[in-house]
Amino acid sequence: MQITSIGHAGFHIQTAAGSILCDPWVNPAYFASWIPFPDNTELDWKALGDCDYLYVSHLHRDHYDEQNLIENVNKDATVLLPDYPVPDLKRDLERLGFHKFVETTDSVKHHVSGPKGDLDVMIIALRAPADGPIGDSGILIDDGETVVFNMNDARPIDLDVVKKEFGHVDVHLLQYSGAIWYPMVYDIPRKSKANFAKQKRQRGMDRARSYIEQVGATWVVPSAGPPMFLDDELYGVNDFNTGSEADQASIFPDQAEFLEQMKTHGTDDGEHHRGLMMVSGSTAEFRGSDLLEIEHPYPPEQVFGENKKPYLDRMKEKFAPIIAAEKATWAPADGEPLLPQLKALFEPIMAESDLICDGIGYPVGLVIGDETFVIDFPQRSVRMREEGDGKYRYGFRIAPELVRTVLRDDEPDWVNTIFLSTRFTTWRIGGYNEYLYTFFKCLTPERIQYADGWFSEAHDDDASIELDGWTIQRRCPHLKADLSKFGVIEGDKLTCNLHGWQWDLKSGRCLTSSGHEIRAERTDEVQTADEKVGS
Structure with a gap:
């Protein structure tokens, strides 16, 4: 099996049964904020796109690059499709001209036969509203000799099925640096922002190392890493690897830093879980767990460490005209009144989502230019700010050209456009409100009905585990991760490393968001109570 990194979460996987193109992203995404790091524009995208199979993990724009799919990818390729409850991904690919699909079932191994040979494939589909834009996924591929798990930026809650169906994994392609706007866009003091960013950065790497231990692959390739932020107003979001205080405020560690973390924490011991550096254009040849050879288009150290800042400076100059051209496509800041447009978009969605609106x-x-609008979730209405409204517990300040662009383009997901661009500011009083961001992801009747129904379903939390002196429910109240694998207790505080949510165990109160209480007792108190019942 030959695996070529094509940038970010993208890989070209060559097997005897055919070639598989995964998440081919090259064009700037999220209002030209995100650009693949290192640069991958020099790759031969026509050759890469002449593939037998296409796998797009989900609809995030750093995985689903519509322009690249249209211009360079073979429309006769067979699409390996994740099992999502809302078929937006299939509809979008059909709109682009793809017409051959293998519609997989979540976490079920499929035997795929093609003209060049057979493959065993399994796609783990995550289907909670918080997973991507209504869905995220990872794929396992077995060509009879080598097993690769391309997890990109999916966060599976249970990986037992991997070993059950495929045994040992030879190569693990793994995200370690998340896609988020927190805390960079928050209107908080700079020192607090830096501290929150440092915590967020480390939690992401801790979570990735937990996945490394669970999967137990021979080789680990850090992928789906940080983008480059090359626009003037966003340039400071990069981690330049200078060791400065500003770098510590970046939530985006790079591949070199994560490989060092693996060594520091014992997940790269020279025998197991060996970290492997790949940059855009790197090609590695595997036979089972043996790495036969690896070739890089240039020495990787040219873009890391002390060379990273000069490299980003060169990329900033290279991409300046591309970013300017993208900005020229945005809607003008002025135009028709926004209130009727916002009412027409939001109010029907609120009418379909009682549970989500009540959860908010x-x-x-919503401050747009010099106007302030109010999305009144209790009243299910949108209005202008009124005297006596006071300070809102949650608020967003967004440039009018961005809002007018997503309205013009009928975007169903502001999270996957405006928010991931980091081209806005926000504030909040109190904890993170997941219901609010779910609402902004689900701006179609089909999406909101699915999300509202998902939240209304009863989830079993009767099972318990013992962890560091506490007896707690096994499943995380957030998205049902197995806390025996992702839970970390420090004193009286529990952190679920899957998404970084935290609880005060004495009270059961969620420290990250409203609601989502956890069931927890000190184990010695539970045992004492059981002894009294027994006597």
């Missing part, structure tokens, strides 16, 4: 529970401020 308060009006949210």
Whole structure:
């Protein structure tokens, strides 16, 4: 099996049964904020796109590059399709001209036969509203000799099925640096922002190392790493590897830093879980767990460490005209009144989502230019700010050209456009409100009905585990991760490393968001109570 990194979470996997193109992203994404790091524009995208199979993990724009798919990818390729409850991904690919699909079942191994040979394939599909834009996934591929698990940026809650169906994994392609806007866009003091960013950065790498231990692959390739932020107003979001205080405020560690973390924490011991550096254009040849050879288009150290800042400076100059051309496609800042457009978009969605609106529970401020709009979730209405409204518990300040662009383009997901661009500011009083961001992801009747129904389903939390002196429910109240694998207790505080949510175990109160209480007792108190019942 030959695996070529094509940038970010993208890989070209050559097997005897055919070639598989995974998440081919090259064009700037999220309002030209995100650009693949290192640069992958020099790759031969026509050759890469002449593939037998296409796998797009989900609809995030750093995985689903519509322009690249249209211009360079063979429309006769067979699409390996994740099992999502809302078929937006299939519809979009059909719209682009793809017409051959293998529609997989979540976490079920499929034997795929093609003209060049057979493959065993399994796609683990995550289907909670918080997973990507209604879905995220990872894929396992077995060509009879080598097993690769391309997890990109999916966060599976249970990986037992991997070993059950495929045994040992030879190569693990793994995200370690998340896609998020927190805390960079928050209106908080700079020192607090830096501290929050440092915590967020480390939690992401801790989570990735937990996955390394669970999968137990021979080789680990850090992928789906940080993008480059090359626009003037966003340039400081990069980690330049200078060791400065500003770098510590970046939530985006790079491949070199994560490989060092693996060594520091014992997940790269020279025998197991060996970290492997790949940059855009690197090609590695595997036979089972044996790495036969690896070739790089240039020495990787040219873009890391002390060379990273000069490299980013060169990329900033290279991409300046591309970013300017993208900005020229945005809607003008001025135009028709926004209130009727916002009402037409949001109010029908609110009418379909009682549970989500009640979960948000308060009006949210939306400052667009010099106008302030109120998304009044309790009243299911959108209005202008009124005297006496006071300070909103949650608010967003967004440039009018961005809002007018997503309205013009009928975007169903502001999270996957405006928010991931980091081209906005926000504030909140109290904890993170997941219901609010779920609402902004689900701006179609089909999406919101699915999300509202998902939240309304009863989830079993009767099973318990013992962890560091506490007896707690096994499943995380957030997205049902197995806390025996992802839970970390420090004192009286529990952190679920899957998404970084935290709880005060004495009270059961969630420290990250409203609601989502956890069932927890000190184990010695549970045992004492059981002894009293027994006597």
